[in-house]
Structure formats: structure tokens, C-alpha cells
Amino acid sequence: EAEVAQSPRYKITEKSQAVAFWCDPISGHATLYWYRQILGQGPELLVQFQDESVVDDSQLPKDRFSAERLKGVDSTLKIQPAELGDSAMYLCASSNLGQLDRTQYFGPGTRLTVL
């Protein structure tokens, strides 16, 4: 069964450092999402891509966060510089335009700890 891949699974960094997360969606899924999940809470959308284009980044802290999906397949989320409050789980999800309910399938996530 096809799955969303993410790496790394865990990342520990010091504040002010740069970090990057990678996501490879299910093959053929044109829509890709990055969510941030603070421990004990529900995920919140950071950015949504349709192919290589950003369609919603209203909740992305653009002063330090950036996201790209250059060829419309895999995607990278970057934080520079990292702050203590960025410690969270970063989830990637993808969905299929051809599926009416656009069900999102999630990857295993990257757990970020900022020291």
C-alpha cells in the first residue's frame, strides 16, 4: 500500500539553527499539505500545495518558515532560525484530486525538538 514518506523522523536542534524536513507524497497525489501538531493538540495547517503552487500559506510564519515543491512531487519545509516554540510534530499529508472527498493520507511525521 502506498504511503507518504517523511524524513527525518526525529530532529534535535539548538535555537537559531536551520532545520529542514522532507516529504514524498503518495504517487499521483497532486495536493500536499504540511501541518504542525503541538503535543496534545490537533494538527494545524501550515501550507497547502496544488502541484508546485502554494494555494494556502496563511498560517505559515513566513519570517522564519519556507516551503517548496519545485517539481510538484516531493516537498521541503524549512525553518530558519528555529525557536524554542517550534518544538512540535510536523506532519505531511497528500490527497488525490480524483477522489471526491479528497481524503488526506498522513506520513509518520518529523518530531522536532529545539533546545
Place this chain on the structure above:
Amino acid sequence: AQTVTQSQPEMSVQEAETVTLSCTYDTSESDYYLFWYKQPPSRQMILVIRQEAYKQQNATENRFSVNFQKAAKSFSLKISDSQLGDAAMYFCAYRSASGGTSYGKLTFGQGTILTVHP
């Protein structure tokens, strides 16, 4: 903006028993989708069940079923014959079926931790 509320931070159930998790939502839209996702400890989030708002019939997936009350904006999940593997955080989520920038975005509740006792 849409909001999703899960009023039960924690629930517990005995193995083989039935448990119901509550979810309410607020929206002015008439067309949308509702989902229940399961997130086991240190494991990825997986879809449990989905419901289209335009469908009167409640969705069912094996031991999992929902009670969708559109007028009351309520969407509860019933787990029958609970198993140890059902222990997880459960999230209720809303997605608009309308166009616009919010299209596709999932709005999640705060989650309910389910413990299953042997």
C-alpha cells in the same frame, strides 16, 4: 471560520465493550466532509471513517460507526467490541467542500485519548 470541538480529553473502555467519542463543529456551510482519524502513540495518523454531509445515512466501517446529526452539528464515533489496538488519540476533523483558499484544509479538534483496559 469553522471550528471543531471534542469535549472529552480522555475516555476509557473495557476490552470488548462499546465506547462513543463526541465531536461537535460549527460551520455556516451546507456541504462538507467530516472525518475521524486515529493516532496511536508514536505512530502515524490513519483514517478511521469519513462522512459526507449531504448523505443522510451514517457511515460504517466494520466496528466503527458514526452518528451524524447535521442540524445539531454533531458527529460522534462509536467503537464496538473495543480491542487493545484501538488505544490511541482520536481526532475529529472537518473539511469544506466549497471552493476558495480553505478548500482542502482539515480543521481538527483537540483530540480524545482512548484507553482500552484488558
